[in-house]
Amino acid sequence: MIGEWVGYVGATLTTLSFVPQAVRIIRTRDTRGISVWMYGMFTVGVAFWLGYGLVLGSWPMIVSNIVTLGLAATVLVLKLRYG
Numbered sequence: 001m002i003g004e005w006v007g008y009v010g011a012t013l014t015t016l017s018f019v020p021q022a023v024r025i026i027r028t029r030d031t032r033g034i035s036v037w038m039y040g041m042f043t044v045g046v047a048f049w050l051g052y053g054l055v056l057g058s059w060p061m062i063v064s065n066i067v068t069l070g071l072a073a074t075v076l077v078l079k080l081r082y083g
Contacts, residue, residue, distance in 0.1 A: 004060065011064030022071040031079040039079055043072040 025031055046069045053061025 007058065007060035011060040015064040015067050018068055018071055022075050025075050025078055029078060029082050031075070031082055034075070034079060036076070036079050039072065039076045043069065043076050046072055 025034070046065055049061060050065035050069055053059075053065055
């Protein structure tokens with residue numbers, strides 16, 4: 001049971017750490033400081049982590065990666081759209 005709580009805390013912290021940057025980019029549409037290649041690879045990587053979480057049935061991985069994937073995909077789309 002403690003392992004699952006460690007997963008929830010880790011997933012919560014890493015997901016929440018991503019939120020301020022994503023919110024800033026969504027609000028300002030300023031994507032000059034980010035790399036399209038980094039966000040592209042990151043977004044695909046998060047999708048694979050989500051798939052891995054689904055295979056394992058790990059709710060901390062599933063929930064956190066759904067949220068992070070949504071934010072990362074939004075930032076990537078804004079980067080592609082606004083350069």
